Amino acid sequence: MAANFTRREFIKITGFGTAGAITAGSLISKSEKAPESPVEKGIKKTPTYCAMCTFKCAGWAYTKDDKPWKLTGNKDDHHSNGRLCTKGSAGWGTYTDPDRLQTPLIRTGKRGEQYFREATWDEAFEYIAKKLKKIAEDHGPECVALLTHGSDGSFFKQLLKAYGSTNIAAPSYGSCRGPREEAYILTYGEPINSPERTDMSNSKCLVLLGTHIGENTHSSQVKEFGDSISNGASIITVDPRFSVAASKSDYWLPIKPGTDMALLLAWINVLIEEEIYDKKFVKKNTTGFKELKKHISKYTPEWAYTETTIKPEIIRETARIMAKNAPATLVHPGRMVVWYGDDTQRVRAGAILNALLGNWGKKGGFFNPVKASVPNYPHLPYPKPSKTWKDAFPGKYELANLALSSGICYATVPSVDKSCSFKGWIVYGTNAMRTMPDRTKTLEAIQNLDLLVAIDILPMEITGWADVILPECSYLERYGELRVTSGKKAQIALRMPAKKPLYNSKPSWWIAKELAKKMGLEKYFPWKNIEEYLDVRLKKGGTSLEELKSKGVVTKRSETPIYFDKNEEIEFDTESGKIELYSQTLEEHGFSPIPVYKKHEEPEEGYFRLLVGRSPIHAFGRTTNNPVLSQLKNENHVWINTNIAEEWGINNGQYIKLENQDGVISNRIRVKVTERIRPDSVYMVHGFGHTSKRLRKAYLKGADDSSLITRVHTDEIMGGTGMRGNFVTFVI
Amino acid sequence: MKKYGMVIDTKSCVGCGACVVACKTENSVPEGLHRDWIVEEVTGKFPNLFMEIRSERCNHCSDAPCVSTCPTGASHIKEGSNIIKVDPDKCTGCQACVVSCPYNARFVMPEGYVSKCTFCDHRVEKGTDPACASVCPTHSIVFGDLNNPLSRVSRLLRSRKYKTLVPEAGTEPNVYYLL
Amino acid sequence: MKEITITTNKITNIVNGHFHAWGWEVPVYLFLGGLTAGILLISAIMAISKQKSKFTLSTEKLSLWAPIILSLGMAALFLDLKHKLYVWRFYTAFEITSPMSWGSWILLFVYPLSFFLILSTIRKAYPKLNKFTESLLLKIKLDKFYNILIDFSEKNRKKIAFTVIPFAIALGVYTGILLSAFGSRPFWNSSILGPLFLVSGLSSAVAAVILFSKEHSEKEVFTRIDLGLLIIEVIFIIFLIIGMASSSIQYKKALNLILGGPLTAPFWIFIFSFGLLLPGFFEVLELRGKKIPSAIAALLVIAGGLFLRFIIVEAGQMSGWLTY
Ligand SMILES: Nc1nc2c(c(=O)[nH]1)N[C@H]1C(S)=C(S)[C@@H](COP(=O)(O)OP(=O)(O)OC[C@H]3O[C@@H](n4cnc5c(=O)[nH]c(N)nc54)[C@H](O)[C@@H]3O)O[C@H]1N2
Ligand SMILES: Nc1nc2c(c(=O)[nH]1)N[C@H]1C(S)=C(S)[C@@H](COP(=O)(O)OP(=O)(O)OC[C@H]3O[C@@H](n4cnc5c(=O)[nH]c(N)nc54)[C@H](O)[C@@H]3O)O[C@H]1N2
Ligand code: SF4
Ligand code: SF4
Ligand code: SF4
Numbered sequence A: 001m002a003a004n005f006t007r008r009e010f011i012k013i014t015g016f017g018t019a020g021a022i023t024a025g026s027l028i029s030k031s032e033k034a035p036e037s038p039v040e041k042g043i044k045k046t047p048t049y050c051a052m053c054t055f056k057c058a059g060w061a062y063t064k065d066d067k068p069w070k071l072t073g074n075k076d077d078h079h080s081n082g083r084l085c086t087k088g089s090a091g092w093g094t095y096t097d098p099d100r101l102q103t104p105l106i107r108t109g110k111r112g113e114q115y116f117r118e119a120t121w122d123e124a125f126e127y128i129a130k131k132l133k134k135i136a137e138d139h140g141p142e143c144v145a146l147l148t149h150g151s152d153g154s155f156f157k158q159l160l161k162a163y164g165s166t167n168i169a170a171p172s173y174g175s176c177r178g179p180r181e182e183a184y185i186l187t188y189g190e191p192i193n194s195p196e197r198t199d200m201s202n203s204k205c206l207v208l209l210g211t212h213i214g215e216n217t218h219s220s221q222v223k224e225f226g227d228s229i230s231n232g233a234s235i236i237t238v239d240p241r242f243s244v245a246a247s248k249s250d251y252w253l254p255i256k257p258g259t260d261m262a263l264l265l266a267w268i269n270v271l272i273e274e275e276i277y278d279k280k281f282v283k284k285n286t287t288g289f290k291e292l293k294k295h296i297s298k299y300t301p302e303w304a305y306t307e308t309t310i311k312p313e314i315i316r317e318t319a320r321i322m323a324k325n326a327p328a329t330l331v332h333p334g335r336m337v338v339w340y341g342d343d344t345q346r347v348r349a350g351a352i353l354n355a356l357l358g359n360w361g362k363k364g365g366f367f368n369p370v371k372a373s374v375p376n377y378p379h380l381p382y383p384k385p386s387k388t389w390k391d392a393f394p395g396k397y398e399l400a401n402l403a404l405s406s407g408i409c410y411a412t413v414p415s416v417d418k419s420c421s422f423k424g425w426i427v428y429g430t431n432a433m434r435t436m437p438d439r440t441k442t443l444e445a446i447q448n449l450d451l452l453v454a455i456d457i458l459p460m461e462i463t464g465w466a467d468v469i470l471p472e473c474s475y476l477e478r479y480g481e482l483r484v485t486s487g488k489k490a491q492i493a494l495r496m497p498a499k500k501p502l503y504n505s506k507p508s509w510w511i512a513k514e515l516a517k518k519m520g521l522e523k524y525f526p527w528k529n530i531e532e533y534l535d536v537r538l539k540k541g542g543t544s545l546e547e548l549k550s551k552g553v554v555t556k557r558s559e560t561p562i563y564f565d566k567n568e569e570i571e572f573d574t575e576s577g578k579i580e581l582y583s584q585t586l587e588e589h590g591f592s593p594i595p596v597y598k599k600h601e602e603p604e605e606g607y608f609r610l611l612v613g614r615s616p617i618h619a620f621g622r623t624t625n626n627p628v629l630s631q632l633k634n635e636n637h638v639w640i641n642t643n644i645a646e647e648w649g650i651n652n653g654q655y656i657k658l659e660n661q662d663g664v665i666s667n668r669i670r671v672k673v674t675e676r677i678r679p680d681s682v683y684m685v686h687g688f689g690h691t692s693k694r695l696r697k698a699y700l701k702g703a704d705d706s707s708l709i710t711r712v713h714t715d716e717i718m719g720g721t722g723m724r725g726n727f728v729t730f731v732i
Numbered sequence B: 001m002k003k004y005g006m007v008i009d010t011k012s013c014v015g016c017g018a019c020v021v022a023c024k025t026e027n028s029v030p031e032g033l034h035r036d037w038i039v040e041e042v043t044g045k046f047p048n049l050f051m052e053i054r055s056e057r058c059n060h061c062s063d064a065p066c067v068s069t070c071p072t073g074a075s076h077i078k079e080g081s082n083i084i085k086v087d088p089d090k091c092t093g094c095q096a097c098v099v100s101c102p103y104n105a106r107f108v109m110p111e112g113y114v115s116k117c118t119f120c121d122h123r124v125e126k127g128t129d130p131a132c133a134s135v136c137p138t139h140s141i142v143f144g145d146l147n148n149p150l151s152r153v154s155r156l157l158r159s160r161k162y163k164t165l166v167p168e169a170g171t172e173p174n175v176y177y178l179l
Numbered sequence C: 001m002k003e004i005t006i007t008t009n010k011i012t013n014i015v016n017g018h019f020h021a022w023g024w025e026v027p028v029y030l031f032l033g034g035l036t037a038g039i040l041l042i043s044a045i046m047a048i049s050k051q052k053s054k055f056t057l058s059t060e061k062l063s064l065w066a067p068i069i070l071s072l073g074m075a076a077l078f079l080d081l082k083h084k085l086y087v088w089r090f091y092t093a094f095e096i097t098s099p100m101s102w103g104s105w106i107l108l109f110v111y112p113l114s115f116f117l118i119l120s121t122i123r124k125a126y127p128k129l130n131k132f133t134e135s136l137l138l139k140i141k142l143d144k145f146y147n148i149l150i151d152f153s154e155k156n157r158k159k160i161a162f163t164v165i166p167f168a169i170a171l172g173v174y175t176g177i178l179l180s181a182f183g184s185r186p187f188w189n190s191s192i193l194g195p196l197f198l199v200s201g202l203s204s205a206v207a208a209v210i211l212f213s214k215e216h217s218e219k220e221v222f223t224r225i226d227l228g229l230l231i232i233e234v235i236f237i238i239f240l241i242i243g244m245a246s247s248s249i250q251y252k253k254a255l256n257l258i259l260g261g262p263l264t265a266p267f268w269i270f271i272f273s274f275g276l277l278l279p280g281f282f283e284v285l286e287l288r289g290k291k292i293p294s295a296i297a298a299l300l301v302i303a304g305g306l307f308l309r310f311i312i313v314e315a316g317q318m319s320g321w322l323t324y
């Protein structure tokens, strides 16, 4: 119990990065052979890890005659396996982008009106420090929040904690994989983490629900997926759209959107009714099987058919294939799981299905990740905040282990019943205008702020609303926080500058440290400079900055195996110490202890469900202005089923507009008339239709899905922002 | 004589386009121009669909019309191999080769001479894979010597079903697609 | 039904859905090249022919046009080059498999030959021009040499004519072979194209004579000739069509461009009707003594010839093995 309790606290404080990973010890001797000296003269390679998306693949940045050339993956790296993805390979584009933010800007007009004046860093810091001081005095430092995603946000986390607030939120929790992590913590006591602890490379059967790997190009995920294809694994893809993954599958189940829970429950039903689940594993490692069996009996394939439109025999057939290949069968937990509001429960249904297949800690299922231990740089204890964002939601989201950006957003709009109303936002590396749904709410919140600071590299929408814009240099121009992630290998990766910062842009460590100085918090940043900060930490971790400079990635030997052996006694980090098919915790908090199916709203006549996904060529909205990637794809398309297009007289390639159920009309978008999607849905990739004029390549290219997502179906368990309950019609 | 070829697995290719970007950066291909590209070919009707994804480029044809139609010898076969290259200092930009390529693999550079995929011969000389092959996350692009029966490309062609693009064009392409 | 998408946005050489690399320059070049060939053929044949009646234009004056029109054609070709500074590279190599290479070398011979042909009549045909050049050459003391050349050309007029003929034919045929050599372009890939362009070039030249001749007899003779040529052209075009229709699917697809496809109207209306049938019909009427200005037919023929090159160059580029 106690251990379990601290583990949970631990997760709360440090975020998912650490949870579930066994830290590894001594430095491994054999590692990447020292990098071959530059092949030709004039060519220089510098270690970095990618910030094109947030998957952190380690690689090498090449310059030729001191000019940007190319980026390649680091062979040792367990994220990239030596191969950067489409976006990562175009990384230099962030450096060369002529639209980059160049110098600090301070707002002169009304908030949201694009009037700024250029400022020196000192002026900018002065301005911010004064405001923060005032907020601290009038409302307490807890009323300042940090919204951050990836890149080098950690330095601002340090700053905010030093200032006295722990309200640090990332869209990657509430608007992405939060429900997944919570569902697995609830069921197995451990999250899935990033990179995912999936062992697809060895799976004999792989089940994808949504999860459009291939279009989702997270490097190691695509590699693993490729392996499973090459190994001839039976692949089952559940998707209303004929995704790339679906096209690689033995079974494509074109499910009616929003009904995945029914399918998952039916699969569980088949495994149990036909007694083809892993009896030994279930008996040994799970609790609540009896309750599950009772609960599931009504969820027959025949019943599921009426919900999902997937034929009962197909449901049975696929279930049997899963069972046949267990435990090397993986029902992928997904990543972007904030869909319909009951997401934690849906993902948990998948977790339960996986439990019945007995694949936890098994080859081809979920492996047990290892992680290098790199102590923090010693610093004074941070002040204890007297309140957090959760106080704004009495009795709600108690199971949320991380802060919600949406929560902070709602809590910013003043109201009597909210004890913590936010006055200041520091937004680092997240385009909150685009990544948080329900924009009107976000704007309302922003208009109530005393201070909004945006630290970005591009003039993204969020910067237009800021009081102060701080231009960070691109990841290729700076030292970054160490990358210490969990996976099959315990690794540490370094990001070091391949070029000097252009213009008047600065690295995040410098910005945070200097701002701290202005705020009189320098004592929390005791390190002289970044090299010293990194070297001290690395030496404690059993390596050194020197070694990382030459290798980029250092792998530590780990004694703990990544698979359990046959009859090993497993202690799970749950209340019961076992896999909880039946969750006491959920019951205590008033949620159904076993997932129950709940019907979701369906489109009205003439409306279509708006499905959203990824372009393999872009990362969210952050790369659509990239000089290289925009050459491959400079606008998104709305996918419309051939028959529907005929009915509406819409031609392939034609521009139309989309209007959602609340009358919001999108920017014009090209139509892709295709057989590859269900007639009841339309599809587009996220990240296009930028409205910031200063993004010259991306401005008004394609349509923005975020603007059409005005209805959010909030996950009652952890507050995730379900985005797929929105419907659109065509404006021709 | 080396007979270089590519064997590209349409089964594992996910159409991500990494090979396109890797090529553009490795070879500094100018804005808007592409030496390789991705084609998605969908057949069937919902929900019975089939999709083939191909990463396409110059086929370094054994009977290359782009070479035979070139009036200046700029478009030539690289010594000791089947790699088809263009010598900018001989190229007039008449585009006879561009028009003669059944695969539309060639394009005019901003400077005016014609360019296309070189099979990354500058890398091949150093014994490394072409950039596109070495970036592919699913290892779908395999490069090697078709004359060597032990090379991976030869072995793949012996063990798998494959096709080339429009063989009817009669240029004897050397890029193969595994089915 | 197939959905084919290039997901990485490659648009090189694709202009509204069709391959398109060569613009107006190439067809103009091919037309003027053919016209030159025609002019030289006529001039040469007239130089040789024993018939009494000498026609001023075709026998004496016409040859001067050849180098002028050819130069215009060369200019068009030059405009088409994307790497212009390297144009000289045409003459640092002879690529036996490349029609373009053949072409550029043939032209190298056509120029001097046409000059000899001109000199053989310049004293009679263009006395003023002759005096003028003499006076120019006088300045650089080459007037003697010039007159020697003229004497030589006049003496060997027939021999020169005989040597001109094969080159003129080569030039005319080349303008077609340049295209028919492209195996990758089904619409071009037919051996008829060479002869067709030769005849078409000849017919345009003949039309030019009709247009500018001041002698009724000359007009009439050449109208007869042109009528014959038009008929041959029609036959060749029918061969072309049959050829494509009777071979593989790609060729049928290519043929479809002018049988229902986007180029149907331009081909059948502008080339076949206005360019061949109509002028042919007018010429028949003329020969029957009906009073119609012979210029109409002549102009139609010339326009038709130019249009033929445009449509065929376009059709060839539109016809390919891949559609992207
Ligand atoms: N190239 C690229 N790769 C990326 C990213 C990027 O921006 N660009 N972002 C990364 C991040 S942070 C994340 S979270 C992931 C997201 O990538 P995923 O985790 O794969 O996201 P999903 O929402 O699972 O996948 C979207 C798919 O779900 C399908 N879908 C929609 N509704 C339903 C439904 O009701 N049921 C089912 N079964 N399927 C449905 C859609 O048709 C689409 O194919 O991608 C990561 N990888
Ligand atoms: N409508 C809709 N909303 C979504 C999603 C969706 O599919 N549709 N996806 C959700 C998911 S899965 C996720 S993970 C989130 C992603 O949410 P975000 O990560 O916020 O998404 P981005 O749009 O990539 O915003 C990244 C911002 O960081 C900036 N940036 C990039 N590099 C750097 C850097 O080095 N330093 C600094 N300071 N800034 C940098 C970019 O310019 C951009 O403004 O979005 C979520 N929201
Ligand atoms: S997945 Fe691609 S974009 Fe994301 S970090 Fe890795 S290489 Fe960079
Ligand atoms: S990189 Fe590989 S998987 Fe991606 S498109 Fe190219 S060939 Fe296909
Ligand atoms: S593909 Fe085209 S360019 Fe490449 S060799 Fe063949 S014909 Fe030449």
Ligand code: SF4
Pocket: B069, B070, B071, B072, B073, B074, B075, B086, B090, B091, B092, B093, B094, B095, B096, B097, B098, B113, B114
């Ligand atoms: S464009 Fe250059 S390479 Fe191509 S045919 Fe003309 S001269 Fe040769």
Ligand code: SF4
Pocket: B022, B023, B024, B026, B027, B035, B036, B057, B116, B117, B118, B119, B120, B130, B131, B132, B133
């Ligand atoms: S072989 Fe080299 S040049 Fe050719 S497509 Fe691949 S990367 Fe580009």
Ligand SMILES: [Mo]
Pocket: A172, A175, A176, A177, A335, A336
């Ligand atoms: Mo995400």
